[in-house]
Amino acid sequence: MTITVTPDPFHLVPYDADEIRSIIEDCAAQVDFPGGIDIALRIDEGLPHPILGTNADVVDGVAQLFASGGNFEARNKSRTFSEVHARAEIAHMLLRAKDRISGGFESAAADADLSLGERQAWDTYTWGRVARLGHNVHQQKRIYDFRMQHGFSDASDAAFERLWAAQSMTWDGIREICAETGADDRPMPKTPIDLLRQGV
Amino acid sequence: MTDSTVRTAFAPWDRRALPGLFTVEETARRVGNYRWAEMRLFEVLGGWVATVPELDVKMVLGRHCYHHAWHAELWTKRLPELREMNVDRMTVPANSAFEKFMDAIREPEAPGQTIEKLVGVYRVLIPRTIAAYTYHRNGTSEITDSPTIRSLNHALQDEYADWTEGEMLIQSLLDSAEKVERAMQRQTELEALILEAGGIAGPDSIGSQPANNGATV
Amino acid sequence: MKKHLPEAELARDTRFRRNKIEDQIFDPRNALMGTRNLGPAAMNYDRPAATERSRSLMHGIFVGEIQALEGAGRTCFDFDETEAPFALKLDMARQCWDESRHCEISVKLSDHMGTDIGEYGESTFLYAAACNTDPVMRLCGVNRALEGLAIDVFSSMKTFGESSGDPILTFCEDWMLADEVTHVKMGSDWLRRLTADDPERRERALDFQRTVDKVFSLGGFRGEQEENPIQITRKFRSLAGFSVEECDELAETAKQAMEEARAMIEMAQAATAAAS
Numbered sequence: 210m211t212i213t214v215t216p217d218p219f220h221l222v223p224y225d226a227d228e229i230r231s232i233i234e235d236c237a238a239q240v241d242f243p244g245g246i247d248i249a250l251r252i253d254e255g256l257p258h259p260i261l262g263t264n265a266d267v268v269d270g271v272a273q274l275f276a277s278g279g280n281f282e283a284r285n286k287s288r289t290f291s292e293v294h295a296r297a298e299i300a301h302m303l304l305r306a307k308d309r310i311s312g313g314f315e316s317a318a319a320d321a322d323l324s325l326g327e328r329q330a331w332d333t334y335t336w337g338r339v340a341r342l343g344h345n346v347h348q349q350k351r352i353y354d355f356r357m358q359h360g361f362s363d364a365s366d367a368a369f370e371r372l373w374a375a376q377s378m379t380w381d382g383i384r385e386i387c388a389e390t391g392a393d394d395r396p397m398p399k400t401p402i403d404l405l406r407q408g409v
Numbered sequence: 410m411t412d413s414t415v416r417t418a419f420a421p422w423d424r425r426a427l428p429g430l431f432t433v434e435e436t437a438r439r440v441g442n443y444r445w446a447e448m449r450l451f452e453v454l455g456g457w458v459a460t461v462p463e464l465d466v467k468m469v470l471g472r473h474c475y476h477h478a479w480h481a482e483l484w485t486k487r488l489p490e491l492r493e494m495n496v497d498r499m500t501v502p503a504n505s506a507f508e509k510f511m512d513a514i515r516e517p518e519a520p521g522q523t524i525e526k527l528v529g530v531y532r533v534l535i536p537r538t539i540a541a542y543t544y545h546r547n548g549t550s551e552i553t554d555s556p557t558i559r560s561l562n563h564a565l566q567d568e569y570a571d572w573t574e575g576e577m578l579i580q581s582l583l584d585s586a587e588k589v590e591r592a593m594q595r596q597t598e599l600e601a602l603i604l605e606a607g608g609i610a611g612p613d614s615i616g617s618q619p620a621n622n623g624a625t626v
Numbered sequence: 627m628k629k630h631l632p633e634a635e636l637a638r639d640t641r642f643r644r645n646k647i648e649d650q651i652f653d654p655r656n657a658l659m660g661t662r663n664l665g666p667a668a669m670n671y672d673r674p675a676a677t678e679r680s681r682s683l684m685h686g687i688f689v690g691e692i693q694a695l696e697g698a699g700r701t702c703f704d705f706d707e708t709e710a711p712f713a714l715k716l717d718m719a720r721q722c723w724d725e726s727r728h729c730e731i732s733v734k735l736s737d738h739m740g741t742d743i744g745e746y747g748e749s750t751f752l753y754a755a756a757c758n759t760d761p762v763m764r765l766c767g768v769n770r771a772l773e774g775l776a777i778d779v780f781s782s783m784k785t786f787g788e789s790s791g792d793p794i795l796t797f798c799e800d801w802m803l804a805d806e807v808t809h810v811k812m813g814s815d816w817l818r819r820l821t822a823d824d825p826e827r828r829e830r831a832l833d834f835q836r837t838v839d840k841v842f843s844l845g846g847f848r849g850e851q852e853e854n855p856i857q858i859t860r861k862f863r864s865l866a867g868f869s870v871e872e873c874d875e876l877a878e879t880a881k882q883a884m885e886e887a888r889a890m891i892e893m894a895q896a897a898t899a900a901a902s
Contacts, residue, residue, distance in 0.1 A: 221654045255658040259682040261675045277675075278655075285643040285747040287653060325672060350740030354677045361792050398672030400665040405674050407663075448712070451719050456627055456703025458722065459696035459753075462637040464729075464743070471695045471726030474702060478719030485712065497707075518627040520637035 210237070211247040221254045222278055222288045229281075229295065236300045239342055242307055247271045250299070253408065254278040257287070262405040263298060264320040265305035272306035274299075275406045297344040304335050313379035321403045326392025328402060329358040330372055330383045337373035348373070359390035429550025430616075436557060437491035439545060441499030442610045443538075444484035446511065448500070450534065451477035453515040462520045466527070466578055473575075476567040483560040490556060503611035510602040524582055525595045531575025532592070533599040534609075539568045541614040548616065629704045633754050636696060641744030642689075647751075660888065667855045669786040680786060681741045687779065688732035689748040690772075695725035697756025697768050710761045714820075717812045721769075724805045731798050738794050755838050762820050766831040769813025771838035774863060774876075776806045778848055781859040807866045814867025839876055843883035850877045854884070 212233050217226035233248055242248070249271055256262075258279035266273045280298045283289040308314035308331075320328070333355050340346035352369055359365040368386045372378065387393045401407060419425070431439070454474040461467050488496045502508040514529040546561040583589050608614025638644075665673045669680060698721040701710065710718075733743065755767035780803040787795030821828035843849065848856040858880065860873045868876075 221658075255655050255662070257653070257655050257659070259675055259678040260664060261678045279675075284745050287645065287649045287747070288655075347740055347742075349737070350677070350681070353681075353738070353740045356792070357671050357677050357790055361794075398665075400663075400672070400674070404663065404665055452703045452715070453627070455699030455701070455719060455722055456631075458699035459631050460627070460635070460637050462639045464639060464692075467637075467692070467695070468726045468729050471699060471722040471729075474699060475719040475723035478702070478716045481712070482716055515627055 210242075210244055212237075213247075213249045215249075215251050216254060219252075219254050222282070222290070224252070224254065224278070224281065224290050228290075228292075229299075232292070232295055232299055233303070236296060236303050240300060240303050240307060242272075242303050243310055245270070246306075246310060248274065248303070248306075250274040250276065250302075252276050252278055252281065253405065256405060258282045258284060260405065262403075263302050264403050264406050265302040265309070266319050267306055267309045272303070272310075274302045274306065275403075276302065277405055293345050297339055297346055300339045300342060300344055301332070301335050304338055305331065308335075313377065313382075315380075317380040317383075320406075321401060323402055324387070324392070324395075324397060325402060326358045326387045326390070326395065327383055329355055330368070330386050330392070333369055333372040334375055334378045334383070337375065340373075358395075359387075359392045362390075365390050425551035427550060427552050429554055430548040431545075431550075431554070433491055436549065436554060437488060437493045437499055439541075439610045440484050440487050440491060440557065441493070441496075441501060442503045442507075443541070444481050444488070444496070444500045445502050446507075446534075446538065446609045447477045447481040447484065449511045449515065450530070451475070451481060454530070456515075457526055460518055460520055461523050461526065463523055463582075466523055469574060469578060473571050476571060480564045480567065483564060487557060487560055503609060503614070504606055506602065507606035507609065507611070510599065510606050513599060513602055524579065524588060524592050527575055527579045527582070528592045528595045529599055531572060531579060532596050533603060535568055535572045535575065537603055537608050537614070539565065539572065541609045542568065544615040545610075627703070630757065630759060631700060633750050633757060636693070636750060636753060638748070639744075641742075643744065643747050645747035645749045647749070650749075667853045668857075669782060669855055671790040676790075677739070680783075681736075681739050682746055683779075683783070684732065684736055684739055685741050685746040686749075687776075687783075688729065688736055688743075690752050690776070691725050691728040691732050693750060693753035693756070694768070694772070694776075695722055695729060697753055697764075698722045698725055700756060701761065701764060704759075705761050714761070714765075714816055717816070721809055721812065724809065728802055728805065731802060735795065735798050751841070758834070760827075760831075762817060762827060762831045763834045765813045765816050765820075766835040767838045769809055770817065771835045771842065773806050773809040773813065774839075774866070774868070775842045775848065775856075777803065777810060777862045777866065778856050778859050780806060781862060782856045803862065807862050810863070810866030810868070836875075836879060840879050840883050843880040846880075846884035846887055849880035849884060851881075851884075854880070 212230050214226040214229045214233070219226065229250065229252070233250060237248065246267070247270070251274070253275070256277035256279050260277055261279050262275075262277045263280055264273075264275040276298055281290055281295040283291040283294070309317060314331070317323070317331075323331070333351060336346050336351045340348065351373070352366070355369045355372075356365055359368060368390050372386065375382075451474050454470045454477065458467050458470050458474070461470065485496055488499055493499045502511065514534055517525040517529070542561045542565050546558050546565070549557060551558065579592065583592055669683075670676060673679070698718045701718040702715050702722065705715070707715075736743070752768075752772055755772055756764055758764040758767060780799045784796055784799035784803060787793075787799055817828065817831060821831065846854055848854055848858060850858050858873065858877055863873055864870070
């Protein structure tokens with residue numbers, strides 16, 4: 210398995226590509242990431258907190274991961290690397306990439322083509338697993354994120370609980386939940402869902 | 410045939426009495442003292458907000474600051490009704506000892522002195538204020554001075570609630586023998602000063618017991 | 627206790643961390659941000675990172691409420707009655723209670739949104755505006771400029787709550803907005819009363835307000851165009867004593883601030899290109 214992190218070196222933030230590579234190795238082992246799949250993480254170091262966003266696609270046998278620099282940044286100290294956040298975010302991206310390879314999400318659309326509701330439901334299922342792996346995940350944040358796309362309702366909260374606690378889930382399961390909560394009825398956003406990844 | 414519209418002026422259950430302990434002049438003096446004390450109190454509560462690091466204390470001080478400013482406003486409105494058109498003339502401390510006491514209450518500034526700040530207000534000043542207001546309410550004429558009674562009741566309602574809240578904050582902060590000692594020391598120092606002043610309206614803040622001449626029957 | 631507590635002495639518990647202004651100004655990412663397409667400016671559920679942006683803004687509002695509480699409290703203490711009449715201090719004490727309530731609301735809202743107290747850094751520039759030693763300047767800087775900004779921010783947050791279907795956010799912002807209109811009105815009324823016989827002092831105070839307004843237009847943060855995330859709210863400002871001309875002037879100030887920010891970004895980009 211080859212792991213690449215770009216940029217290397219970083220110019221705008223004092224992040225260390227070697228340290229991030231090492232975290233990816235740890236997290237890959239922790240989530241039992243398939244050995245034959247290379248991992249390429251691109252970090253947009255020009256994006257600060259709170260402009261957060263990640264993507265995880267698998268293209269030609271390579272897990273193509275993307276993260277805003279803000280995702281790895283300490284929330285209360287500008288331009289400072291936060292290992293805690295980095296570990297949780299990397300575990301999250303790797304689990305989603307793994308889902309695409311062998312986790313029941315083989316038929317899911319690429320990140321650019323997901324609806325916000327689909328992406329949020331998938332994220333919730335993933336954050337639940339990341340939390341159970343022992344990473345620092347703020348559940349109330351994830352509830353708020355989920356409600357934002359699936360509605361502030363009891364039905365939405367029940368769906369969140371199911372996704373969060375799920376030991377396994379499939380793309381079809383995600384689709385069902387989006388239909389249940391009404392997220393499917395929302396119009397697609399005018400801007401691309403992976404706008405941050407598209408860069409300048 | 411009886412005329413049912415002819416009734417006593419006071420209903421049978423209305424037992425309010427005319428006599429009271431205070432003249433108009435004495436009432437104005439006391440109200441002026443109250444106003445001075447409430448003003449110095451609301452000012453310092455507002456000033457302390459920025460100096461206390463404890464978030465819950467900060468928010469409570471902000472709330473109580475207005476309560477005391479509003480009490481001062483009640484007294485501002487009452488003074489002209491007591492023939493004192495110059496409100497500021499009557500807005501004075503009861504005596505120089507009380508002024509010294511209030512200076513001591515307002516002295517702590519450092520962020521580590523929350524206990525000293527709260528003890529001064531909630532264990533010394535507010536109990537004394539409640540005592541003076543209660544004495545005044547119970548002693549004044551229930552008929553001629555009912556506007557003062559109404560304001561005293563409004564103020565007392567706040568004072569009781571704020572006293573309870575302040576005392577609970579203090580209790581929650583006293584988590585070691587050393588802090589208990591600090592609180593006691595602070596209270597003792599201030600009690601000595603208020604003893605000299607006699608209370609927020611001076612030596613007669615809560616009346617005085619008649620001298621015991623030892624005579625027996 | 628001394629009069630006029632400096633910004634550096636604001637008391638906080640260990641959860642809070644203060645942002646350094648130089649860290650923000652000299653962040654090399656600033657120059658690039660102006661060139662980025664980050665989606666629609668208005669806060670909306672389909673905007674990238676909508677929730678984290680709203681959490682971050684909400685925390686900023688929370689610490690702003692703490693500082694507004696502290697500023698109003700200091701106005702009660704810092705001035706004697708020859709400088710600030712009792713009625714003004716009574717208004718400031720009332721504002722203390724309101725800001726204290728806003729802190730409580732903000733903590734509850736932050737819980738709802740999934741934010742911990744002190745999770746994000748605190749900038750203390752709001753309190754800095756409350757450090758002026760002239761009560762009229764302080765009122766103009768705080769009650770008219772900053773509380774005016776609060777009207778714009780709360781109005782935008784309320785719209786965000788409505789569009790995202792968040793009933794709690796909508797409810798809270800609606801109530802806080804009502805209080806802010808009252809605070810701005812206090813500022814407008816006292817400015818008129820305290821400077822009735824001193825037009826020069828009034829002009830100095832209004833100049834100070836313009837300066838604060840410009841700072842808080844923050845290079846496009848606030849304005850009347852689509853690219854401004856926080857919209858100037860003329861309706862509520864008029865309730866609070868702002869004239870149409872004053873709203874026009876504020877809009878112009880915001881526009882200038884945005885143009886200046888653009889020019890600075892272009893200069894920074896040119897400098898970066900020249901260096902590489």
